[in-house]
Amino acid sequence: MKKEINIVWLKRDIRSQDHQPLYEAEQAAIPYVIIYCFEPNLISYPDVSLRHLRFIYHSILDLNKSLEVFGRKVIVFHNDAIRVFQYLNTLNFKIATIFSYQESGTEITWQRDKEISTYLKGQRIEWREYQKNGVIRGIRNRQGWDKYWYTTMSMPVLRNNYTKQTILQFENPFPLNDDFEAELLQYPEYFQPAGEIYAWKYLNSFVEKRGKDYHRFISKPRESRTSCTRLSPYLAFGNLSIRQAVRFIKSHPNFSFNKRAFTGAITRMKWHDHFIQKFEVECAYEKRCINKGYELLERKINSGHLIKWKTGQTGFPLVDACMRCLHTTGWINFRMRAMVVSFLCHHLDQDWRTGAYHLAKLFLDYEPGIHYPQIQMQAGTTGVNIIRIYNPLKQSKDHDPKGIFIKKWVPELQNVPEQFIHEPNNMTTLDESFCGVKIGVDYPRPIINLSEAGKKASLKIWGHRKNELVRLEKNRIVKTHVRPNSRKK
Ligand SMILES: Cc1cc2nc3c(=O)[nH]c(=O)nc-3n(C[C@H](O)[C@H](O)[C@H](O)COP(=O)(O)OP(=O)(O)OC[C@H]3O[C@@H](n4cnc5c(N)ncnc54)[C@H](O)[C@@H]3O)c2cc1C
Known part of the structure; x- marks a missing residue:
């Protein structure tokens, strides 16, 4: 036998x-x-x-x-x-x-x-x-979901013990070939290091010291790199479970001193499961608009703009800094992710699908269940959420006022004075000569007129909300994905 x-x-x-x-x-x-x-x-x-x-x-x-x-x-x-x-x-x-x-x-x-x-x-x-984390298979709506999530999180983490076992010997006819393995073994130093040990290091350093300003810096492209948990790749590839993270933060002695900050992080871990739950129920959101009515919204592909967006050459310093930073490090904070998607879909008037895979590939923490619903939220194609069109100029002045983040990732602008860092295009030839940069040569001029594009986008996306199919779909989406206590009366 x-x-x-x-x-x-x-x-x-x-x-x-x-x-x-x-x-x-x-x-x-x-x-x-x-x-x-x-x-x-x-x-x-x-x-x-x-x-x-x-x-x-x-x-x-x-x-x-x-x-x-x-x-x-x-x-x-x-x-x-x-x-x-x-x-x-x-x-x-x-x-x-x-x-x-x-x-x-x-x-x-x-x-x-x-x-x-x-x-x-x-x-x-x-x-x-x-069941993985708090995501439930086979549900049709969110009745009782919140309560269930808290119950799941309050259960003790599983302590895995391992018995010794002699390795079962068999041939592996499908090993990694040498070249592929050699590629995998290289690990760029700019990426967060992988694995369970590092996941715990990040979690520990968050609760010990990095996390106290979580809520203050969450939207800042530079400061958030330290103050956010930075657990996303570990959660995405399961080096850490949501329950491990939530329970550890909640039970840490520093919790009572940093309630606002730590509760903010835990709330987002609930969002992690909340978004994945949407995708669990309808994975078609990878390819089609959550609200089918938005399929009727016309958007012409502009491949020139797309390339500039992808490569960080739009002439909008914060957008370009974010895209270049992503290429090198695989991470930007939530607000900047929302801004680059908003810029793509609203200001550049491009379909969200033109950028979705590109960003998926760049995010080290790519998690389909969060990624596609979030992109669609920012693109305004859910038909239920408030549509936010992030003005990259305002974001830049608010969240990187001195342009420190911009200068790190767009080194051409290194010597541009603070007063012009958000709009280097406003420099005169004399200003340019003082800081040794020629706009239009060393760094691109803005590829669009921001205020005109913003106004047009707002009319287009809000106007489409009145579409009959958008309204019909909205009811379906609310019934399926919105938790009863979050529904608007
Ligand atoms: C267009 C777009 C695409 C995104 N794609 C991804 C993705 O592929 N993978 C991913 O993990 N996150 C994604 N996010 C959500 C969010 O930006 C990242 O989770 C967060 O920036 C990761 O950094 P952190 O671990 O320091 O987060 P923290 O702010 O410290 O939050 C802790 C954890 O909560 C979860 N979380 C945080 N914010 C959100 C959110 N808005 N929605 C759902 N879960 C959240 C993440 O698991 C995160 O690790 C996306 C956001 C946008 C706007």
């Missing part, structure tokens, strides 16, 4: 603690292997970039360090998960159960999961999927 084994399939949950699939595999008391699949079908999708794969790989290496003493390690395959399961099923073991978390991903991950589910059923292999 074949020896029985179980499999723990890691996806966006690369950690050793508060991990239910690993916990259940230990409880089952039969040998198990832990696997991760770099799936060509998924990694060639337009939302994935090398920075994400590097973060994942380094998270796995970090996890392996914790597992080493138990004789365990994550087995990494470079093939689609279905092929990996088919292969594992040919070995001299009988696969009893596959343990994993539910994934609230893009449509391609749902299709993958459906294919795997059909295959496993046919092979009489059980697949147990567990």
Whole structure:
């Protein structure tokens, strides 16, 4: 008779603690292997970039360090998960159960999961999927969601204990090839380091000292880099669970001294699940407007403007600084994300889909469930939220008054005096010669007339709210995604 084994399939949950699939595999008391699949079908999708794969790989290496003493390690395959399961099923073991978390991903991950589910059923292999964070599968509306979230967060974190196990020997026909692995091993120093150990370092430093000014600096492009939690990539790839973060912050002795700041961070962790819950219910939001009525809004692609937006060459210093900073570091704060999307969709009058994958690739913390609903909120295509058109000039003066952030990321403007840093285009030739920069040559002139574009955008997007389909859709969206206590009477 074949020896029985179980499999723990890691996806966006690369950690050793508060991990239910690993916990259940230990409880089952039969040998198990832990696997991760770099799936060509998924990694060639337009939302994935090398920075994400590097973060994942380094998270796995970090996890392996914790597992080493138990004789365990994550087995990494470079093939689609279905092929990996088919292969594992040919070995001299009988696969009893596959343990994993539910994934609230893009449509391609749902299709993958459906294919795997059909295959496993046919092979009489059980697949147990567990709820991830506070996101509930199969709900039709938000009745009771808030209460359930708080209940989930108040439950103790799972303490994972590991037994020693001799490594189950089998050949891996789908290893990472040497070139790919060499690429993954390189890790640019500007990115937040990956893995559970660093996740806890960031969490600790937030509660110990960085977080006290969280609420004051949250919208500042420079200061927020230190005062925000910076947990997003760790939460996105599951180096940390939401519950671990929430409980740690809440129970820390510094909580009572920093109530406003820390409560603000916890509220956003609830938003994390709230947004992913929307996507769990309707992953089509990756590709179509949340409010179908906005599909009728006409927007002509302007590829010249798009390239300038993507490369940080719009002539609006704060927008350009943000885009360039993202290229190098993979992170900007919420307000700046909202501003660059608002600029793209409103001032440049471009469809949100023209920038969605580009930003997904740049964000080290790319999380589909937050990303697409947030982009659509900023683009004004939900039809339920207040539409905010962020004026990049005002944002610049309010949140980077001395232009320190701008000068770091747009070095051409290094010597531009404070009075012109937000609008270098206003300099005279004499001013330009004083600071050694020629606008239109060294740094672009603004690609649009800001105030005209802002007015036009406002009329267009607000005007479209009166559309019949937009109004009909609004009712559907409120019923499905809005928590009863947040609905306007
Ligand atoms: C257009 C756009 C796209 C975005 N795409 C992503 C994305 O792909 N991945 C991602 O994690 N966040 C995304 N956000 C939300 C937010 O900007 C980031 O979560 C935040 O800047 C991450 O930094 P932090 O960890 O220091 O956040 P903190 O402010 O310290 O918040 C703590 C955690 O709460 C969650 N959170 C914070 N703000 C939000 C929010 N507005 N909505 C939902 N959850 C939130 C995140 O998990 C974050 O790590 C996006 C926002 C916008 C406007």
